[in-house]
Amino acid sequence: MANTILVGAQWGDEGKGKIIDVLTESADIVVRTQGGNNAGHTVFIGKTKYVLHLIPSGILRPGKKCVIGNGVVIDPVSLVGEIDGLLKARVKVNGNLFISETAHLVLPYHRELDEQREILKGKNKIGTTKRGIGPAYGDKAARTGLRVIDLINPARFEQLLKIRIKENNEVLKAFGAKPISFSKVHAAYRAAGDRLRPFVTNTVVMLDQAARRGADILFEGAQGTFLDIDHGTYPFVTSSNTTAGGACTGSGVAPNRMDSVVGVMKAYTTRVGEGPLPTENAEIADMLHAMGREFGATTGRARRCGWFDSVATRHAAMVNGIDELAVTNLDGLDTLETIKVCVGYRIGTTRYDYVPNDVETLAKCEPIYAEFPGWLQSTHKARKWKDLPAKARSYLKAIAELTGAKLTIASVGPAREETIFL
Numbered sequence: 444m445a446n447t448i449l450v451g452a453q454w455g456d457e458g459k460g461k462i463i464d465v466l467t468e469s470a471d472i473v474v475r476t477q478g479g480n481n482a483g484h485t486v487f488i489g490k491t492k493y494v495l496h497l498i499p500s501g502i503l504r505p506g507k508k509c510v511i512g513n514g515v516v517i518d519p520v521s522l523v524g525e526i527d528g529l530l531k532a533r534v535k536v537n538g539n540l541f542i543s544e545t546a547h548l549v550l551p552y553h554r555e556l557d558e559q560r561e562i563l564k565g566k567n568k569i570g571t572t573k574r575g576i577g578p579a580y581g582d583k584a585a586r587t588g589l590r591v592i593d594l595i596n597p598a599r600f601e602q603l604l605k606i607r608i609k610e611n612n613e614v615l616k617a618f619g620a621k622p623i624s625f626s627k628v629h630a631a632y633r634a635a636g637d638r639l640r641p642f643v644t645n646t647v648v649m650l651d652q653a654a655r656r657g658a659d660i661l662f663e664g665a666q667g668t669f670l671d672i673d674h675g676t677y678p679f680v681t682s683s684n685t686t687a688g689g690a691c692t693g694s695g696v697a698p699n700r701m702d703s704v705v706g707v708m709k710a711y712t713t714r715v716g717e718g719p720l721p722t723e724n725a726e727i728a729d730m731l732h733a734m735g736r737e738f739g740a741t742t743g744r745a746r747r748c749g750w751f752d753s754v755a756t757r758h759a760a761m762v763n764g765i766d767e768l769a770v771t772n773l774d775g776l777d778t779l780e781t782i783k784v785c786v787g788y789r790i791g792t793t794r795y796d797y798v799p800n801d802v803e804t805l806a807k808c809e810p811i812y813a814e815f816p817g818w819l820q821s822t823h824k825a826r827k828w829k830d831l832p833a834k835a836r837s838y839l840k841a842i843a844e845l846t847g848a849k850l851t852i853a854s855v856g857p858a859r860e861e862t863i864f865l
């Protein structure tokens with residue numbers, strides 16, 4: 444499989460977890476390189492549902508090595524909870540999970556600040572997952588963050604944590620929020636640190652050695668292109684580089700070792716949280732929610748839904764260098780008579796064929812639609828390209844062509860076997 448970067452080509456929740464699980468079969472190592480437990484990646488194995496937040500989805504395939512890279516922000520208490528959940532489900536973690544020494548920590552004051560800033564923003568809130576992601580990356584950039592390497596050094600951790608809690612309690616006081624107790628946080632984080640210590644290593648050196656041996660490495664993106672801190676709909680974004688470049692900086696694996704980029708996208712569009720979504724459509728949202736679909740894997744919030752937006756996915760192909768496309772949730776469109784696809788944006792008489800940078804401009808954009816006839820039959824049982832209705836094949840071909848990348852996977856259900864390789 445060589446070294447493959449997998450990214451979300453839309454606003455997150457494209458079905459990355461499912462596709463990672465499918466592709467892990469031919470990988471040796473799976474690496475998370477950015478984000479934190481704001482991610483929720485769903486994998487079905489048989490009828491059992493797993494939702495991974497920090498641990499790469501590859502952990503569910505026996506014998507595969509999984510790495511949490513330096514670019515990830517880790518809430519250690521939450522990570523221990525996730526490890527325990529997997530152990531309870533009899534998934535082998537020991538010997539398969541590796542955690543970067545230099546990944547930054549999410550601390551309780553980050554979560555509290557995340558919440559307080561959202562309250563202060565009022566109707567302009569971002570709609571974050573309240574996992575403390577923005578404040579944790581903020582501390583990393585301000586060089587006031589604590590890292591895994593500090594957590595497993597008891598004397599240093601105690602000293603640094605004291606200073607950080609003192610300063611952050613002053614900020615929390617200004618918000619009118621409750622101060623954080625040093626002793627409680629210290630005890631909980633030290634206990635988590637002791638649990639995590641056996642997994643902690645220099646993952647950059649480990650990945651370099653693996654790459655030299657010819658191992659196939661799969662980089663598991665979290666969130667999606669339009670949540671990228673640089674290329675997304677700022678400020679309605681997350682705080683990391685969710686695009687392909689983040690896989691290099693967040694793992695220490697150099698760009699010239701990367702072989703290909705797979706973009707995952709739904710056959711329609713969803714977004715959870717605030718910010719512009721040009722093709723948003725209440726009827727599709729109602730239809731998908733009535734089917735019990737499109738509720739957030741991390742926060743349970745109903746996702747906003749809309750038609751497929753090829754202006755956005757073409758932009759994603761550009762900033763990620765997408766070579767191959769995996770289209771998921773094709774089956775979500777099975778009951779529609781007519782399916783719309785956004786092929787351009789318009790404000791008055793001005794046409795946009797790219798995603799404008801100013802969110803206020805983007806919010807004013809009206810989609811220009813092309814219409815496709817629906818196939819009006821179930822696609823769930825299709826396992827080969829020729830099993831799909833001709834109209835579904837035409838639709839898939841059209842959205843891949845509009846995006847400007849090669850379609851290699853179509854997904855017609857959440858399970859491993861509900862996958863068509865082209």
Ligand code: GDP
Binds near residue numbers: 460485773854857
């Ligand atoms: P991720 O964050 O990109 O991994 O995506 P999520 O797991 O948050 O959300 C994707 C949802 O779609 C999950 O509930 C998956 O089980 C589900 N899913 C993925 N692919 C398909 C598909 O082809 N068909 C159906 N019906 N569900 C899918």
Ligand code: IMO
Binds near residue numbers: 572
């Ligand atoms: P996966 O990996 C969808 C969204 C939040 C909010 C914005 C900022 O499952 O695709 P944050 O908590 O990161 O500061 O929130 O980003 N968001 C996601 N939306 N899928 C995700 O992850 C997301 N992670 C963050 O809803 O709009």
Ligand code: MG
Binds near residue numbers: 457482483484485741
């Ligand atoms: Mg998700």
